[in-house]
Ligand code: UDP
């Protein structure tokens with residue numbers, strides 16, 4: 001029988017894991033695949049590791065990897081994919097926001113419709129602060145315009161993949177990982193399944209607004225160099241404006257004399273152009289800092305314990 005590995009990144013999920021495990025077991029009981037659970041404990045500060053040890057004792061099909069500290073969900077997903085050996089892999093959150101009931105029909109689509117991957121997206125953002133939804137929509141719009149990978153609004157990391165696709169993702173060993181982009185970048189035929197947003201069963205979300213904002217900047221820098229082009233274009237535009245202004249001032253001084261009038265406008269121009277310069281150096285700095293981290297070649301995660 002073919003094997004399905006269920007990869008679950010967990011950070012402080014002591015309450016959610018038992019509920020997740022029961023729900024997933026129930027939902028997958030008729031699936032004609034050998035199931036294997038691979039929990040990735042991403043340096044949790046609560047009793048997650050104890051819960052996992054206990055589960056792994058009781059059930060042979062439960063495995064876990066435990067990190068030496070919190071490396072972030074991206075690292076946890078990468079570790080899960082790397083350490084998995086199933087013919088199929090599904091990634092899902094521990095909080096049951098990704099409904100396991102969808103998995104059997106995802107498998108059907110792979111077998112009967114010939115897809116390599118079935119991915120999910122939320123059709124609504126119920127229960128989310130409106131400001132967060134607004135920024136999320138702006139982010140997807142920017143990504144759509146500037147990045148060359150296809151990213152679907154509301155896409156979740158919850159997806160069912162064939163081994164070939166998982167191997168392709170594992171070959172992308174970049175340090176600054178942005179999975180939503182990586183999944184699109186590797187290609188393969190993907191079917192999108194919409195579902196309604198759900199509340200997490202227990203515990204709290206790990207994403208503050210600021211963390212999400214940082215994550216979106218990471219995504220833009222990882223999948224597009226368009227901001228660098230913008231910076232150059234803005235630079236050229238400013239040179240042109242400055243040149244025109246010079247001619248204007250020169251002619252005006254020749255006709256009307258009075259060379260010292262107009263210092264308030266001068267002060268405005270200086271601060272404005274200085275701001276634009278800093279903004280553009282900031283953009284360049286962002287790319288350099290990412291390249292710096294990439295060049296160091298540090299490991300994406302460090303395993304402390306596994307079973
Ligand atoms: N997660 C993780 N490492 C982190 C943050 C989150 O492994 O540093 C896991 C978390 O345990 C959960 C999943 O990523 O299984 C999604 O996190 P969460 O539910 O907090 O995000 P949200 O659903 O609110 O976007």
Ligand code: MG
Pocket residue numbers: 093095097200205
């Ligand atoms: Mg969640």
